[in-house]
Amino acid sequence: MRLILAPMEGVLDPALRDLLGRIGGWDLAITEFIRVSKTVFPDHVFHRFCPELQNNAKTLSGMPVRIQLLGSDPELLALNAQRAIALGSPGIDLNFGCPAKTVNRSMGGAILLKDTKILSEIVKAVRDAVPQHLPVTAKMRLGYEDDKKAMENAVAIYEAGASELAIHARTKVDGYRPPAYWKKIKPIAEALPINVIANGEIWNLEQAKRCLEQTGCSDLMLGRGALATPNIAKVILGEDKMQWKTVLNWLYEYSQYEVSVDMKTYYPNRSKQWLGFLKTSYPEAQILFDEIKREKTRDSIKNIIESNIEKIA
Ligand SMILES: Cc1cc2nc3c(=O)[nH]c(=O)nc-3n(C[C@H](O)[C@H](O)[C@H](O)COP(=O)(O)O)c2cc1C
DSSP: OOEEEOOOTTTSOHHHHHHHHHHOOOSEEEEEEEEOSSOOOOHHHHHHHOGGGGGTTBOTTOOBEEEEEEOSOHHHHHHHHHHHHHTTOSSEEEEEOOOOHHHHHTTOGGGGGGOHHHHHHHHHHHHHHSOTTSOEEEEEEEESSSSTTHHHHHHHHHHTTOSEEEEEEEETTTTTOSOOOGGGGHHHHHHOSSEEEEESOOOSHHHHHHHHHHHOOSEEEESHHHHHSTTHHHHHTTOOOOOHHHHHHHHHHHHTOOOSSOHHHHHHHHHHHHHHHHTTTOHHHHHHHHHHTTOOSHHHHHHHHHHHHHHHO
């Protein structure tokens, strides 16, 4: 079984990827999507999204990271894929699942699921541009309004040369509302000769087991569950869920990261965002969130976390 850290734009950035990689259990992470619409990006853009490129495309803890591209122009995607590969990305993932209005309006993400031909052209162009020994993978939802074209789209993605396919078991219209329809992945996984990775609504060990059972897949991709229970990958591999005290230590650790964006707002915003996910798994996270929600600086939040750590010790 492989466990893959899902791409999450605005959430799973290089710092959090590194942190979750240190907690461990993950085989691979996919970057936040890089939206390709007009140009071949200069190197610094790829390095901003994926600083791991400068470390052999691995986090410091050794978790491999693959770049994800989003767009609808096959040639431009292929040229950007070539750049990403030249900079060291160990493959390319293609986004056919993003539900965001702005992205869909400019013909990217899930809207492409309405047009099997364009999916095929994109995968083929990128496959032709990437050396054969490196994977070109795709991530799709079951469909846009409904899942009628799920099989047709998946087969087209495979026939165009994709090496593996992650399926988020919901349509665009389903958004992120539970449930995820894991059973709908099974016939696709059975029909395709390539590896199919199951994704959607896995928050704990029991759900991971049921998802494996209902999809017949051997690999899982997790997004929000990794933020809610930071050692979820290890929980799936047999460890106990991390204690709140350990979570607090990791929240503190997170404050130590230097990031390339505005440091003033980064940690206050992102730590509150992370606590929003953590509270689905730890009631203590809600209490901490209430304590820090009006704080505006990294230091003030860090101090509150430190005093919480001391209280537990
Ligand atoms: C805030 C957020 C950002 C996301 N960004 C991306 C992205 O950049 N690329 C992508 O393919 N999927 C993206 N997704 C979808 C996730 O990768 C995943 O498919 C979805 O959250 C379902 O899995 P989960 O239930 O394990 O979270 C995003 C989801 C969320 C909630």
